[in-house]
Amino acid sequence: MTSLAVDLDPYILPVPGPDSPVVLAQWISPGNTHRNARYSERVWPLAPLIDNPGTKLIKIHWKNCPVPLLAQVRQATWTMINGRLRPTYLQDRGIRARARTSASDMQGTCYEWMRLARWLHKRRISSLDDCTEEVWRAYASERFVNTARARAELICMRLSDLWAFDQLGAQPAGIAQPPWETEGIDDFLPEAESSAQAENSTEPLDPQVLGPLLVWAIRFVDNFADDILAAWAERQRLMSVAAANRASQEGWAALGEFLLPLIRSGDGPPTVRMHGRRRLARAYVSALTGASLGQVDRFAKQHRLSALVNESPGSCPLQTPVTGLIGERSWREHMDFDEAAELMRHLGTAAAIICLYLTGMRPQEVQGLRSGCCPAPAPAADGIPGRHLIRSQHYKNVTDDDGNHISAGEERKVPWVAITPVVHAIRTLERIVPPGELLFSATHHDFVRQRNNHGALKNAALNQRVEDFAAWANREAQVQGLPKQVVPKDPHGAIGLGRFRRSLAWHIARRPGGLIALAIQYGHMRTMLDARTSSRYGSRSRHGIHSVLDIETALAAADTAAHLRDRLAAGEKVSGPAARRAITAAATTPRFEGRIVPATFAKKAAKFLARDGIVLYDNPDAFLICAFKHENALCEPEPGATAPRQYACTAGCGNTVRTDTHAAQMRGRADEIDQLAAASPEKVAKRLRINANNLRATADAHDATAQTTKALT
Template identity: 70%
Template sequence: MTAVGAAAEIDTYVLAMPAPDSPVVLPEWISPGNTHPNSHYQDAIWSMAPLIDNPGTGLVKLHWKNCPEPLRDQMKLAAWTMINGELRPTYLQTRGVQARSRSGGPERLSTRLEWMRLARWLHERQITSLGGCTEMEWRAYARERLHQVSRDTAAIICVRLANLWAFDQLSARPSGITRPPWETEGVDDFLPAARTAVGGENTTEPLDPLVLGPLLVWAMRFVDEFADDILAAWAERCRLAALAAANKATRASWAALEEWLLPMARAGTPLPANSVKSEIRVARTYIAALTGASHSQVSRVVDRYGLAEIAAAQPGPCPLRVSVTGRINGEPWREHMDFNEAAELMRHLGTAATITLLYLTGMRPQEVQGLRAGCCPDPDPAVDGTEGRHLIHSHHYKNVTDDDGNHSSAGEVRQVPWDAIAPVVHAIRVLERMVPDGELLLSTAHHEFQARHGHAGALKKSTLTLRIESFVDWANREAEVQGLSDQMIPEDPHGAIGLSRFRRSLAWHVARRPGGLVALAIQYGHMRTVLDARTSSGYGARSRRGIHAILDVETALAAADTAARLRDRVAAGEKVSGPAARRALTAAAHTPRFEGRIVPRTFARKASAFLARDGIVLYDNPDALLICAFKHDNALCEPEPGATAPRQYDCRPGCGNTVRTDTHARLLRERADELDQFAAHAPGPVSKRLRTNADRLRETADTHDSTAHFAEALT
């Protein structure tokens, strides 16, 4: 045995040389449920499908024709080694906590495409071996390649190129490519300068409210009003298409065809027609289904009597015999459902349900793509007979790893189910009527209504994005026809309606509601539960400091509203009590009022600075019926270190930040009266607890009355 052979036998990270018929993906890396065909090493095209279990990810391929022939064999071996090998732990130790010994299928493809770009660059310089890529070539390539992209992208490219050297070391026949100089010198000097102070943040913008409002109106209208009509029309269209395909040519069918079609032509009545590639043609399938004639018979009649010209001049509808139940402003939205429109409406119905899910759940696009029929079962009735909550059981995919810490393409079941409100449940039920039991709700196989492409998995993001744009165009045309100019969907000032923008938009709206931050923490599963505990900065990152900047703006405006209300109440003669009353009055006097003003982009930083003023920012707490003049050291709600806002859901009696007005005292007594009413109809132990709570609320109100002062006495 040679020394090289002995080293390979000992070093388990070095792979054996593949044969021409070796599988591109070795069996141990293919999950049991993955049935996609595997490529062979000698093939000119390698499929990455055996590594992809996420239904929302495209089944990408690697085309070796794009790699220069002199370097192809070496690149193939390095790529095969990356697909089936694992980076050494000693190499990963220098890469940071996010480094993985194996990456996902799409990332592997991106890495290999970067390698091919390098190969073409070397080939242009007549370098025919990777071993000819020395330190000088690395430096020249880095200067040329990295200046074209952002700093963050350049850093990713450097990692991918360094992996070429690392995996080459693990191949059975190393090419001898030189280690990139940034591996020893540090990468900073090779990267372009940062172009903004907030580089690296996600720049996805929330949808403009003027866009989101009518878009959601049309989406929910489809789901709630139009779905039954569209599904019935599609079923009837499919039935007619099957009839037409099965019809046999007979004398009787020819006679029936002439008897039905010719009088219409002679009378000048519009003939049933459709549009094929912008050309008006006779609706042959529709006519065949209604008359019992075969396709060939319809074609012969059309040619014999010159019906194509008549149909082009006077195209008529193809009404379906289904009822129309949907309404717009109390009137039927269609005179009849049309054979030609059914496929388009089915596509828009699936899009409308997707929009509803994306916005009203807060799911990531991949999580919506991974939903299956049956994911949201009807709940069992509660003990008291009330209907339970609908929960969505789904998979999530972001940052999911296997036992070895490597990316898991299949994702995993989300530990906390999504809470589904009624419109979401309706959308799921509509999608469940479009696909078989257990199938993906957005299954490509069942959402291609006009052409079958045979794509696997769910509709991909690019397809869904195009369908949303098409849905907007349809809705605007329909709004114009229906005279609903106020429901037109305008163009978003921040560009296309991308799928990820729905999730960001929901966070923006929920956060401002009472208890909204807690709702976000529960629903999103990882968002901050207090305003400044930025535990979710990875999700929240956007331009201008991410979603947290938006929350800061909204919270600052809410705090200003609270201060304004306190000023108004004091000006109206109400008294103020509480250990923080003096601080609250000072804060209210110095806090500007925001009424109907436009908040500019620059306000985000001012809002953050405003909230950081410890002790003089006022937070309304309608659940505890008080104002919190939040001062971190006084807070009994145990805020996080450095927090600038209270845990409003954990407000505790006796806190040194408490402030109450006469209005709060009145509301305390009203709530106590409500509890007494409940107690009168509750069982003994429950009634006792309710009355105890009512007495406590009245004592709190009495304490206010006895300790409250007018503002003049406190300032």
């Protein structure tokens, strides 16, 4: 193509020269200061395109591209980085097609092109213009062996982009159009997977895992944070003092007065852990004695302390108060210089767990939070206190008006609502990072090495920190004599950031007891989420947490209907004003097997829950099933809510349904309460016996009014 074509067609880019920048200035945001490479360099950093703090900085390495095809693949890649696909090319490629994609997608696409180039090179094809339709067919037949259908489809799209971007260069290589562009893609793809493989396999965390994990996370933030932050500040102060100390006779004398008694007594000198071994805590000793670091090293060598510190390691107590409690006991006798960095790391992780789990945010949204994102609410109006709102960025599918990917994301039009544990976590993080900084800044959360890292802690780092936090909690649970608060291994593998979002919806829908119930009241979480109509919080149009919550609620309701159907088939009787509706719902509700659901299930779930009056919700705390009908509900659900406020279940509600099993459970609970009353003071015992009698009376009322399915239909 000629320069005239370049001038007349805005989609065609000129041929780059050796000194041309890899990323043209128009695609670099004003605040991005990452280095930009030149076209001739062997490594192309894509950091100038990355503004998302949760995204890893990546590069394109050209060493794996065969030399004969290097120039052509490099030019097509440069065109992809700086150009835009034509709207006519994108119009039939689905709603997710983008004129410009993310840096990570560009890297993946480029490496797919390199893979093709290596295949061509092995067959002595040295130019892309020799990649004909027949060559495309041969490559596809080999490339897609043992490749999942969805992956193969993505590969086809990336290979088609090579043809498309080649045409957008001023001197195209002339690669042929892939045959699937004209014949359709289906014939080139592997067979479709079974339904189980094609479904969303993200599993919610097991309640036995999440319960103690959440308890320890909230305990860290609420009970331990002040102690840990004070210890870290003291550690940093001592490090500064040690670095400033100069050698003196007084310092040398103080070293002997401090260390020699510890050596003679067998208590051992203060030590720290380094690379799996104990070493003398030289900075700690220097700061306490006034000796220089060099003097500490000479003293240690003179007295051969390197062997002693491993035989009799001593602690490094800090003179900071310990106020945190586990139950009624102090959690530490003293804070330790050596442990401060590790505890700061776990404190940040605890705050991350709380934010990930108790907001429903995606990991990238949590990584993008900044200090000041959750200001104090406005003064109460009409006696109703304001809610804490979180202003945050979101990144998924964010594009400009031309369909170009925006790495920096954009602020959510609708803020997240923060419950108390989340507010406490954010306030703790704001004490760790400077004002306006990312709450999970990789630089400010690197307490051990203190490197100047880019952006926020990345997914891999946070995943590892969550596992390390669980391991620490397990050790601490054993030390503190709390075996029931050990975090077991999850049956579905590593905890992982991506599992918290679905876990929130699953646990709200299922309302398990145990430690999770102690840590957070799920009923109140649902109440805030069900304010979707009035507040548009996380609205459906944004595919927010509501779609995930709807899926889990629909699955839970279907399970409730299935269990009721099984009980009725076994001959149990049913009572309550909504008994007939419940029987109808049990007979017409489909049974869903397992917890893995198709990605398309969200719309079906929302439609399922909108069947006002014939959706069943189990309420084991109240020993009943709620056949939820909004106008009958005495629990005062939010306008537009599709589920009851189960924690506010009220006697006499027209949605109540009970079975013989519920009556038996009520009598069993009454017996347990009687046993508790027998060991309680008289006034307390009296109230307990009243509760037990009420349960038995309700069970008797069921027996008197319960009917068979046949009698009610």
